[in-house]
Every structure is written in C-alpha cells, then in structure tokens.
Amino acid sequence: MRKLVLSGLSAFFLLCTSSSFSQQYVVFKRHDPKKDSNLNPFMNSRINPDSNSSINPAYNWNVNPIRNNEVNPFSNSLINPGNNMELNPKSNDILNPGVMKSLLPASPTWDGLYLFNGDNEMLGYVSRATQNVMVSFDNSGSWNGFFVRANSSMYNFFNTAGVWTGMFLVYDNSAGFNLFDKTGKWTGMHVK
Amino acid sequence: MNKNLRLAIFCLLALNKVSWSQGLDCKHDPKCDNNLSPTLNAKINPDKNSNINPKFNWNINPSHNNDVNPSFNSTINPLNHFEFNPDVNKNLNPMFHNEYHPKNPSWKGLYLFNKNDEVVGYVSVATQVLMLCFDSQGEWTGFFVKAGNGIYNHFDTKGEWSGKYLCFDSNIGYNLFDKDGNWTGQHIK
Numbered sequence: 306m307r308k309l310v311l312s313g314l315s316a317f318f319l320l321c322t323s324s325s326f327s328q329q330y331v332v333f334k335r336h337d338p339k340k341d342s343n344l345n346p347f348m349n350s351r352i353n354p355d356s357n358s359s360i361n362p363a364y365n366w367n368v369n370p371i372r373n374n375e376v377n378p379f380s381n382s383l384i385n386p387g388n389n390m391e392l393n394p395k396s397n398d399i400l401n402p403g404v405m406k407s408l409l410p411a412s413p414t415w416d417g418l419y420l421f422n423g424d425n426e427m428l429g430y431v432s433r434a435t436q437n438v439m440v441s442f443d444n445s446g447s448w449n450g451f452f453v454r455a456n457s458s459m460y461n462f463f464n465t466a467g468v469w470t471g472m473f474l475v476y477d478n479s480a481g482f483n484l485f486d487k488t489g490k491w492t493g494m495h496v497k
Numbered sequence: 498m499n500k501n502l503r504l505a506i507f508c509l510l511a512l513n514k515v516s517w518s519q520g521l522d523c524k525h526d527p528k529c530d531n532n533l534s535p536t537l538n539a540k541i542n543p544d545k546n547s548n549i550n551p552k553f554n555w556n557i558n559p560s561h562n563n564d565v566n567p568s569f570n571s572t573i574n575p576l577n578h579f580e581f582n583p584d585v586n587k588n589l590n591p592m593f594h595n596e597y598h599p600k601n602p603s604w605k606g607l608y609l610f611n612k613n614d615e616v617v618g619y620v621s622v623a624t625q626v627l628m629l630c631f632d633s634q635g636e637w638t639g640f641f642v643k644a645g646n647g648i649y650n651h652f653d654t655k656g657e658w659s660g661k662y663l664c665f666d667s668n669i670g671y672n673l674f675d676k677d678g679n680w681t682g683q684h685i686k
Contacts, residue, residue: 364600
C-alpha cells in the first residue's frame with residue numbers, strides 16, 4: 306500500500322514538472338524566431354532595419370535620439386528617469402524587480418519578452434512593468450537595466466542606476482523591437 | 498558544385514545590395530528616351546540653347562539678378578522662412594516624413610543624372626516651391642527652393658545656400674549650374 310502511494314506521488318510530481326516545462330516551452334515558442342520565421346529579422350525583411358528604412362533611425366529621425374531632441378533623454382527631461390522619478394525603479398517600487406518579484410523571469414507566473422542576438426539565440430528577458438517602462442534582465446535572470454518609452458515607437462535604455470546608456474529600442478512595425486547602439490547602428494539584437 | 502554555390506551566394510549578396518534602389522522608369526530615363534538627354538537633344542542643352550543658359554539669360558542668374566539671389570532677396574531664403582526650410586519645419590523634412598525619402602518603397606520622384614546620363618541622385622518634390630535632394634546612396638544632402646520662373650537655388654540641409662542652382666530646360670527637366678554659372682553637366686528628369 307505504502308509503495309503504491311509513493312509511486313502515485315512520484316508520478317504526480319513528474320506530471321506536474323513536465324506540464325510546467327511544456328507550458329514554458331509553448332510560451333517561448335510563440336516568441337522564438339528560430340521556430341517562426343516571421344519573427345526573424347534575417348528572414349522577414351519587413352522587420353529588418355537594414356531592409357526597411359522606415360524602422361531605421363538612420364533614415365527615420367522620429368526614432369533617432371541623436372537627431373531628435375524630443376526623444377533624447379538629455380534634452381527632454383520628461384523621458385529621463387533622472388528627473389522623472391515615476392520612471393525610475395529606484396524611486397518607484399512598481400518598477401523595481403527587487404520589490405516586485407513578479408517582474409523577475411524566474412517567477413513562475415512570469416510573462417514577458419525575450420532578447421535575441423544576431424544569431425537568434427536568447428540573450429535575456431524583458432518584463433513590461435508599466436506602459437512606459439520595461440525592465441531588462443540578462444540570460445541568467447539578473448536585472449541589468451530598464452527601457453523608458455520616448456514616443457510611440459521607441460524606448461531608451463538605462464542602466465540600473467538610471468543612467469542612459471545611449472542604446473535604444475525601435476518598434477519593428479510588426480512583432481517586436483530592434484536594439485540600436487548609441488551611434489544609431491543596429492546591434493543585430495532584437496526583442497520578441 | 499562549390500563554384501555554383503559561390504556564384505549563387507554572390508548573386509544573392511549583389512541583389513541584397515541593390516534591392517533598396519529605386520527602379521528607373523523609362524519616362525525619366527535619358528538612356529531610354531533621347532528627348533530627355535541633353536547630349537542628344539540640343540533644345541535642353543544649355544551649351545547649345547542660350548535661352549536656358551544663365552550666362553546669356555540673366556533672368557535666371559543669381560549672380561546678375563538680385564531678385565533670384567537669396568543673399569539679397571529674403572523672401573526666397575529658407576533661413577528667414579520656416580515654411581520652406583526642412584531643417585526647421587519637420588513636416589518637410591524627409592528624415593521625419595519617410596514618404597519623401599527615396600528609400601521608401603512607395604517613393605515617387607525625379608532623378609539627378611550626370612553628363613553621361615547615369616543616375617547620381619534623387620529629388621523629391623515636397624511642395625510647389627521646395628524639392629529635396631539625395632545622393633546616389635539615398636543620403637539626404639540638401640534642398641532646392643524656387644526663386645522665380647524657371648530657377649531653384651540649392652541649399653544644404655541646414656539651409657545655407659551652396660551657390661548652386663537649377664534652371665528649367667524649357668521642356669521637361671532642369672539643368673544644374675555651379676556658383677559661377679557654369680553648367681555642371683548634371684540634369685534632373
């Protein structure tokens with residue numbers, strides 16, 4: 306009888322683990338550019354800034370903080386977490402993954418986006434905290450910064466201390482974002 | 498097999514390189530329509546038709562006619578008029594309004610040719626008095642402002658007059674002159 310209960314419990318435990326794993330896999334699959342070529346900027350030219358000039362800050366200055374002061378946090382204090390404390394996880398607990406554990410990718414209920422490199426390999430996680438702020442984590446799940454919305458199509462990237470790194474995300478007009486460096490060059494990285 | 502593969506990769510790379518460039522319609526192409534080529538059509542060649550040459554027609558010469566010189570006539574100088582200054586007026590700036598940009602797949606506009614009738618740039622007509630110009634790589638290089646009948650002055654992206662100007666060829670396009678009034682050989686169709 307004891308043996309029967311034990312094996313029943315083990316089966317139940319295994320079933321739970323495998324179901325949670327498969328659910329995670331299904332969720333990730335929806336974001337995986339290796340599985341869905343529509344999400345892959347190297348297969349879908351519409352979401353590739355090298356092929357589509359309207360999503361490339363070199364040709365569309367609406368999304369270029371170097372050329373457009375309205376989306377530059379040094380020129381526009383409204384979008385600078387150094388001035389606007391509502392956008393700063395250090396001052397606003399809702400944005401701080403140290404306080405809001407649900408923002409952590411390790412949280413069992415976590416639902417967020419994934420950062421991929423130029424080879425479509427996963428590099429990190431992005432959690433939507435509010436309409437204006439997304440929190441960023443590396444692939445080990447450590448908090449490494451946050452994105453602040455500058456307009457309807459772009460976000461600037463700040464480190465955990467709230468200092469602008471110069472990097473920024475631009476909406477790909479379809480499924481996600483592409484990440485640009487401080488010179489406005491696409492890093493090849495993308496968020497889905 | 499290996500050779501074929503390399504050839505295929507080369508072709509793909511080459512296609513990728515030229516994929517953004519705007520297809521040249523025959524109605525703009527002087528190599529397709531001889532009427533559009535100043536080399537073949539004397540009527541639109543300023544070296545052969547003095548009416549369209551600012552050296553012989555001072556109505557279209559900013560060095561001899563203050564009315565069409567933006568340094569003397571402030572009404573045609575974009576530094577004084579934001580309504581035709583894309584540096585100040587974002588509604589006219591191709592970097593904020595992508596429909597003016599030749600890299601936009603739905604772009605329609607004019608082409609700048611050299612004296613051998615090869616494409617060396619693109620021109621977008623933004624308003625009745627303003628045309629935006631781009632180099633062969635699609636980089637925005639400046640704009641033209643209408644100064645009078647048959648003449649547009651050229652300004653850099655910041656609105657500084659370069660001294661260059663376009664004169665209507667009395668038929669279908671424009672010829673580009675340098676600040677000394679010499680034809681550069683370049684023309685717009």
